[in-house]
Ligand SMILES: *[C@@H]1O[C@H](CO)[C@@H](O)[C@H](O)[C@H]1NC(C)=O
């Protein structure tokens with residue numbers, strides 16, 4: 001099987017535009033979660049039980065903030081949904097980082113994209129429904145359908161860079177970003193492409209989205225006045241996830257291809273495993289069996305023993321049930337291993353304390369954090385973890401980042417519908 005390495009990273013997160021800015025703020029224990037109570041239309045936002053979100057800061061590129069015109073011309077901005085705009089910008093950053101611009105026809109044919117979103121363009125769907133209800137057919141924009149389709153994030157990227165390799169989109173709720181990277185790595189391993197742009201993008205911070213997630217009792221409601229305390233994975237006082245937006249994109253490359261052009265290699269994509277809970281639409285099995293199977297399969301695929309994993313970036317979204325199930329799954333995986341007598345030897349963190357839950361982009365952004373953990377030998381912190389839930393006892397890296405040699409990292413992503421995926425990264429040797 002051909003080996004796959006990571007040669008470029010790009011991200012837009014509530015901590016800023018750009019992966020370097022995001023990573024340094026994450027390691028400095030900063031938080032990107034803010035209040036949304038004063039947004040327009042105020043009546044719709046104020047009535048929501050959850051009034052916090054991870055929002056991309058608006059402003060100029062030099063300050064690490066988002067302005068669409070820094071990345072897109074007017075026509076593009078009008079034609080593209082916000083999640084597509086983020087995907088374009090994160091791709092541009094990742095390609096620059098990798099130093100890869102396919103120009104020759106054969107290079108374009110061997111470069112592809114696999115990028116998805118969980119929800120896509122809710123705002124346009126909402127606005128169009130409202131005007132259609134009032135004024136009918138003539139008010140529906142010809143851009144409506146292309147702005148709605150989730151695969152148009154990938155589609156626009158492929159058109160912009162002339163990519164003629166696989167053009168694929170994933171939509172598996174909050175597992176989207178991880179599945180996109182895993183599937184893309186297989187395209188390379190199987191010879192369908194030499195280079196793949198892979199990741200996830202999400203932008204659905206709309207009162208209707210929060211209303212829906214609130215109705216399914218998924219969102220935190222107890223910290224509306226203290227946004228930066230609201231996402232607290234594994235903490236005793238956690239009470240639901242914080243919705244967030246952004247994008248994460250990685251450049252994956254066949255090893256020999258990367259070496260031949262002298263590319264910098266961040267890490268190797270070693271393993272990928274998927275599973276289904278086959279249990280419930282939104283709730284995990286208590287014992288975390290689905291998560292356990294995904295991790296086990298990813299490690300088997302990687303040829304790595306559980307005890308060789310130096311860091312786990314947990315999916316943990318700060319919900320009571322989800323964090324508990326994942327804690328069980330991690331312990332089941334590790335504690336049978338020789339060399340692991342106590343769970344406190346296992347290094348884990350959930351970066352959602354700092355950025356919230358980016359839904360379809362979460363798995364991609366968190367894969368990037370797991371890659372950087374390997375590259376920089378640093379474990380990012382779990383913010384707001386002041387009182388570890390008494391039932392848990394792994395080392396969840398509370399509050400501050402930690403230096404530790406990380407040869408192997410594992411990133412978990414789980415989604416509604418009971419879909420679970422894990423990715424394994426290692427130092428390239
Ligand atoms: C949707 O409608 C609102 C209210 O008129 C407007 O502020 C917003 O820009 C519209 N969004 C899109 C994507 O057209």
Ligand SMILES: *[C@@H]1O[C@H](CO)[C@@H](O)[C@H](O)[C@H]1NC(C)=O
Nearest residue numbers: 283284288414415416418419
């Ligand atoms: C697998 O994904 C489903 C969907 O969210 C989720 O309910 C469950 O948390 C995951 N499995 C476990 C045990 O964490």
Ligand SMILES: *[C@@H]1O[C@H](CO)[C@@H](O)[C@H](O)[C@H]1NC(C)=O
Nearest residue numbers: 308310404405406407408429
């Ligand atoms: C990482 O890998 C190196 C080289 O194989 C090895 O010497 C070192 O002990 C490993 N570190 C850990 C924490 O496993």
